[in-house]
Amino acid sequence: GAGVSQSPRYKVTKRGQDVALRCDPISGHVSLYWYRQALGQGPEFLTYFNYEAQQDKSGLPNDRFSAERPEGSISTLTIQRTEQRDSAMYRCASSPTGQRTEAFFGQGTRLTVV
Amino acid sequence: SQQGEEDPQALSIQEGENATMNCSYKTSINNLQWYRQNSGRGLVHLILIRSNEREKHSGRLRVTLDTSKKSSSLLITASRAADTASYFCATGASKDTGRRALTFGSGTRLQVQP
Numbered sequence: 001g002a003g004v005s006q007s008p009r010y011k012v013t014k015r016g017q018d019v020a021l022r023c024d025p026i027s028g029h030v031s032l033y034w035y036r037q038a039l040g041q042g043p044e045f046l047t048y049f050n051y052e053a054q055q056d057k058s059g060l061p062n063d064r065f066s067a068e069r070p071e072g073s074i075s076t077l078t079i080q081r082t083e084q085r086d087s088a089m090y091r092c093a094s095s096p097t098g099q100r101t102e103a104f105f106g107q108g109t110r111l112t113v114v
Numbered sequence: 115s116q117q118g119e120e121d122p123q124a125l126s127i128q129e130g131e132n133a134t135m136n137c138s139y140k141t142s143i144n145n146l147q148w149y150r151q152n153s154g155r156g157l158v159h160l161i162l163i164r165s166n167e168r169e170k171h172s173g174r175l176r177v178t179l180d181t182s183k184k185s186s187s188l189l190i191t192a193s194r195a196a197d198t199a200s201y202f203c204a205t206g207a208s209k210d211t212g213r214r215a216l217t218f219g220s221g222t223r224l225q226v227q228p
Contacts, residue, residue, distance in 0.1 A: 033215050042202050042218035043157070056215055091156070093216075100144060100206060102159035103216055 002026075004106035006092050012112045013082055021077045021109045025094030033103060034067055034077050035091045043091055049075060082113045119219050120203060126225040133190040135222040137203030138183075145206045146179055146186050147216065152199045160188075160201075195228045 005024040013019050025032050031050055035043035045059040051072040060066070064082075069075040079086055089110050093103040121136045137146070145164045149157040163170045163179045163186065170177045176189040190197055200223050204216040 035218075040221075042220045045215050045217055048215040059215075093157075102147060102162055103157075103204075104159070105157040107156045 004092055004094050004104050006090075006106035006109050008109060009107065010110045010112075012114060015083060015113055016081055018078065018080045019082055019111065021079075021090050021092075021111070023075045023077070023092030023094075023106060025073065025075070025092070026104055027073075028096070029094035029104075030097055031095045031103075032069055032075050033093045033095075034075070035093065037089045037091055037108070039089075046077070046090075079111075082111075084113045087111055087113045120201070120222040122222060123220070124223045124225070126227065127193055128227050129193060129195055131193055133193050133197070133224055133226070135188045135201050135224070137186045137188070137219055139186075139203070139205050139219075140184065141205075143181075143205045146177075147204045147206065148175075148177060148186075148188050149202045149204060149218075150199045151202065151221070157202065190224075193224075193226045195226050197224060198226045199224060 004026055007022045011019055033048050034046040036046055037043045047057040047060055047067045048055050049069040052069050064080045067077045089108045091105055091108045093105045095101050095103045119138050127133050143165055145162055147162045148160040150160055151157045161172045161175055161177050163177050165181055174191045179186045200221045202218050202221045204218045206216050
């Protein structure tokens with residue numbers, strides 16, 4: 001596609017449910033990032049892939065959060081047993097060759113846990 | 115945790131005036147990038163400056179980098195109402211921490227009054 005695509009755009013889920021957020025990066029981009037952004041704050045790093053390899057997952061808050069990019073393209077961020085504090089905007093970005101170049105961001109998925 | 119810290123947190127100016135935002139960071143970097151975000155939308159890359167560069171220009175934008183002080187500034191000249199947005203600095207390739215994903219600051223909210 002022309003840009004980074006995230007789906008769904010909005011997700012409302014009940015506490016305790018699992019959710020899966022999808023990111024479709026720009027075709028050919030090597031690196032893919034997941035960030036979480038609270039209102040009025042900057043994006044907070046969650047995890048990062050080069051191709052299919054998860055290079056850094058140090059930003060994942062706890063073991064309820066996981067991510068994969070099995071074929072080096074589309075990525076899924078999964079949150080198990082959601083809690084209200086997980087409510088935030090989740091943003092995905094991709095870049096051609098890592099953090100030495102600009103990152104292109106998707107529009108994000110607004111997750112609300114009720 | 116966030117690497118960069120922008121200053122000021124909020125800035126309000128009149129159309130036609132210049133706007134200056136500052137960013138300080140803590141660790142060694144390979145590059146520093148500035149992004150803009152309009153009203154909670156996706157982030158848009160503005161400019162990238164490498165650690166061996168001191169100043170860079172792009173249209174009405176001027177970025178400086180002082181690696182000895184671990185700081186950067188973004189100057190927007192002849193501001194327009196359309197420049198109203200949040201501006202974030204992001205650092206890449208922290209040699210100290212090994213993180214290779216962009217780490218964002220908390221942002222400066224710029225309001226340009228028509």
